[in-house]
Amino acid sequence: MSSTKIFLKSSDDKTFEIDETAARASETLKNIIDGGCLDGVIPLPNVSSNILPKVIEYCKKHGGDNGSSKKIANGGVDKDKEILPDYDEEEDKREKVRVDELKKWEEEYMDFDQQVLYDLMLAANYLHIKGLLDLTVEKAASMIRGRTPDQIRENFNINSDFTPEEEEEMILIEDEWDDEWAFD
Amino acid sequence: MVSPLLLIMEETSWITDYFDDIGWKFTDTSEFESFSEISDEGDNVNPVISIDFLLPDDLLERIFAYLPIASIFRAGCVCKRWNEIVNSRRLNVLSQKSWYFMFTNSDEPIGYAYDPILIKWHSLELRALRHLTGLLLLPVDWSTSWTMTVEANYLSVTLSPKTVRGIIGIILF
Numbered sequence: 001m002s003s004t005k006i007f008l009k010s011s012d013d014k015t016f017e018i019d020e021t022a023a024r025a026s027e028t029l030k031n032i033i034d035g036g037c038l039d040g041v042i043p044l045p046n047v048s049s050n051i052l053p054k055v056i057e058y059c060k061k062h063g064g065d066n067g068s069s070k071k072i073a074n075g076g077v078d079k080d081k082e083i084l085p086d087y088d089e090e091e092d093k094r095e096k097v098r099v100d101e102l103k104k105w106e107e108e109y110m111d112f113d114q115q116v117l118y119d120l121m122l123a124a125n126y127l128h129i130k131g132l133l134d135l136t137v138e139k140a141a142s143m144i145r146g147r148t149p150d151q152i153r154e155n156f157n158i159n160s161d162f163t164p165e166e167e168e169e170m171i172l173i174e175d176e177w178d179d180e181w182a183f184d
Numbered sequence: 185m186v187s188p189l190l191l192i193m194e195e196t197s198w199i200t201d202y203f204d205d206i207g208w209k210f211t212d213t214s215e216f217e218s219f220s221e222i223s224d225e226g227d228n229v230n231p232v233i234s235i236d237f238l239l240p241d242d243l244l245e246r247i248f249a250y251l252p253i254a255s256i257f258r259a260g261c262v263c264k265r266w267n268e269i270v271n272s273r274r275l276n277v278l279s280q281k282s283w284y285f286m287f288t289n290s291d292e293p294i295g296y297a298y299d300p301i302l303i304k305w306h307s308l309e310l311r312a313l314r315h316l317t318g319l320l321l322l323p324v325d326w327s328t329s330w331t332m333t334v335e336a337n338y339l340s341v342t343l344s345p346k347t348v349r350g351i352i353g354i355i356l357f
Contacts, residue, residue, distance in 0.1 A: 118238045125243060137243070141250035149261040161264050170261035177257040 006033065007041040008056070014049040015041055018056050025059040027128030046126045051119045054112075058132045061105060110139055114156075149174055244269050 004020040006029070023029040032042055047055065112120075121136035123129075144152055149170065153160060162170055239247075248256055248270060260270035 121239070121243060133246070137246045138250055140247045144247065144259055145251055145255045147255070147258070149258055152259065152262050158263050158266075160262070162267075166264075170267075174258055174261050177254040 008047075008052060009041045009043045010047055010049040010052045011045050012049050014052075016049075016052050016056055018059060019063075021063050022056070022059040025062045025129055025131070026055075027130075029127060044127070047123045048119070051116070051123050054116070054120055055123050055127065055129070055132070058109065058129065061102075061109075062131055106135060110135060241265075241269055241272075245272065 006018050006020050006023045008016050008018060008023075008029075010016065020033060023033065029042065044052065117136055117139060121133065121140065124132035124136055143155055147155065149160075152158070160167065244266070248259055251259065256270055260267045
């Protein structure tokens with residue numbers, strides 16, 4: 001794939017440039033490209049100019065593979081180990097270095113506030129960028145995991161709209177599912 | 185002597201009705217309201233960004249699908265919309281692993297749930313489950329509506345035919 005340039009226009013009418021290879025990380029863009037609508041600019045009415053550069057940054061990093069570090073780690077290392085009889089230890093090491101590097105990149109990339117997280121998740125969903133959607137969804141899940149409903153409400157700025165009767169029921173459920181594990 | 189009752193859900197399922205005095209049951213909930221209806225309440229929403237306000241149902245479902253079961257049930261206690269999403273059948277499509285519930289034959293109404301994501305057992309106090317005798321294996325479709333009631337030395341399972349794909353086996357002893 002050559003370095004054909006593609007132009008994306010954000011909802012607020014700003015134009016950004018991206019390599020075709022990188023743009024293919026998005027299923028939506030890939031379909032548009034393959035559909036032969038490459039004359040001019042691709043308008044993205046659901047993505048603002050605050051978020052689009054962040055999306056492009058992800059696409060550049062992931063170009064063709066379109067996966068998170070976890071996927072690559074699972075698909076690239078562990079499975080090969082089982083399938084290939086003449087397993088290459090050197091290759092395994094290189095792969096691990098690559099995965100570690102990608103994890104580090106993802107960690108830095110994902111360092112932003114809640115507003116950006118939601119916008120990025122919505123953009124990834126709209127553009128069908130599976131790896132980015134997984135990353136953002138997992139981050140949001142990590143903000144819920146292990147928390148009480150009160151902590152979640154506070155964290156995400158949600159008001160409880162249960163009736164007093166329902167509220168009582170919720171407290172029972174909450175007690176039922178506290179964090180005390182029977183076994184480790 | 186312990187007689188375990190083991191329920192195996194082929195698909196990950198979410199408890200939607202909760203344990204009461206006569207037993208426990210799983211039931212469907214109706215489809216939740218659309219995002220546009222929720223948006224109508226925009227005036228009441230605090231101006232600070234809220235995940236609940238910004239994200240459509242399908243993204244919240246995706247997020248919940250990443251949670252271990254205890255967190256999912258607690259997330260269902262946050263607000264009505266989350267409760268409905270947690271109880272929606274569509275969560276089933278996104279989650280990948282089965283859960284296991286185990287109840288022992290004991291005067292203590294205690295059961296255990298196995299969480300395959302965290303690889304941990306979770307203890308459950310089930311006020312209703314007592315005097316269980318038997319082993320029950322059920323692959324249950326999430327679209328299932330079924331109830332199980334347990335009384336002293338008596339186990340009764342009510343299954344809605346269109347919802348249960350098939351019973352592997354029921355062994356009572």
